[in-house]
Amino acid sequence: MTARDNPIAVMWENFGPYHHDRARALAGAGHRVHAIQLFSRSTDYDWEQAEEVSYPLVTLARGEEAIGTLALARRLVAAVRQSGARDCLFCHYEKPAVLLAATILAMRGVRVFTMVDSKGDDYARRPWREALKRLWLKPYAGAIAGSERSRDYLAGLGLPRARSVTGYDTVDIARIRQQGDAATEPFFVDRPFVIAARLVPKKNIAHALHALARARSLGVERRLRILGDGPLRRDLENEAARLGIAEHVVFEGHCSSAQVSVAMREGLALLLPSLSEQFGLVVNEALANGLPVIVSRNAGAVDLLVDDGSNGIVIDPQDEGALVDAMRAVDRETRWQAMHVAARNSAPRGDVQQFVQGVETLLALPRRS
CATH class of the missing domain: 3.40.50.2000 (Glycogen Phosphorylase B;)
Known part of the structure; x- marks a missing residue:
């Protein structure tokens, strides 16, 4: 036996x-x-x-x-x-x-x-x-x-x-990729940043809103799609309005696994600026769909899945300037294409x-x- x-x-x-x-x-x-x-x-x-x-x-x-x-x-x-x-x-x-x-x-x-x-x-x-x-x-x-x-x-x-x-x-990379196949293929200029997370304090999403406002003031003309719900939703909506970026931030609420995969396939980069993150399975999903990641160094996923500067960028989650710089880096099409290929190729590690x-x-x- x-x-x-x-x-x-x-x-x-x-x-x-x-x-x-x-x-x-x-x-x-x-x-x-x-x-x-x-x-x-x-x-x-x-x-x-x-x-x-x-x-x-x-x-x-x-x-x-x-x-x-x-x-x-x-x-x-x-x-x-x-x-x-x-x-x-x-x-x-x-x-x-x-x-x-x-x-x-x-x-x-x-x-x-x-x-x-x-x-x-x-x-x-x-x-x-x-x-x-x-x-x-x-x-x-x-x-x-x-x-x-x-x-x-x-x-x-x-x-x-x-x-x-x-x-x-x-995660099952084949399942995630199959779900993402329903996506359209937008032009590079139309790809938004993506957050897929519960709207809770440790996810540090207000920090991402501040970084988006600053990045847009520096010429990064991108939207942000926020997939997920939670107790901070109203506060985050109000903060987006206060920052003058409400029309560029879409709160989509709870989404199915398939909807997340489609959004990732259509995105520019995943933002995960968590203050605390045991691992971050959303990173596995993003890489499976060829989506580069901008991820907090506190996430366990960076130990095994993220090659800083290649398939993603690792940031200090309390350094707004580092997040802005990373957002500007993936806003260049040649750089993004290389990161997109590296993301997809590295996905089997997760x-x-x-x-x-x-x-x-x-x-x-x-x-x-």
Whole structure:
């Protein structure tokens, strides 16, 4: 019997397109995947729900069902045992129910690997909380991480680098490109900047509005399309009006994955000036569609996907001048064409096959005695 003959349980809070990309890739590589989602809806994201999947998908709690930590942990353990899996991939190691389930399963000889994209530089860390995390990671046999900085962070919490790999934050490049094929091919002068993000403080979108106003005053006659919604929308609309650029900024609200791909195919560059960004899967999507990226150095994606000056430009998210300079750089057609080609050529580094390879590396690790 090979490793691919053994069932693998894969758990996230809720499955959206990215999660199905990874589970589908594992199944396509011959692994017997059993998908588990804690809840029928995400607490943070309005994911599109898959109509049909080729692997079992179990939901532990539906709708507005109130469920306590112990009950959720019991359901998670029961779902893994029912699947017959001896290896599990769990996200959300910080959730008490997941910690409890991982501990019980590890005690029963099941290997549990965590999926993590947190980094030490995401925000100011509290020493007492970091000390607790060292205990939270004890049940895990290893990890698949989003970036090298994620691996460094895990190593600092006591998980040996020999038991961690990258490849977690990936998407199905073929799916993203197929969605983008519905796009028109605008003239270069008509391509807008694109933001695809929740409208929340850490995304630093007001900073992008200020940079756009300044860039336009310097001759960059571009629009900005903002795909996404959130609590800051009204404030951002008011700020665009105050800056005198309201007619050049389009707030498009919540968009489907397909709509995002089309917008990216028609865009000039992705703007991701986040103050905090564990990874930034939108970078994977942009590169898949040949869209150069202007991305915060705080995003984990820059570790693996962004070649500064080639397929994108890495910026300090608090330096408005750096963002303006990057916007002016991609406004030159010859430079943009080179970056467009480099973006598309580098996209496979963010493909789900990297996830499959990472998982298979973890599965090949010797079991602890």
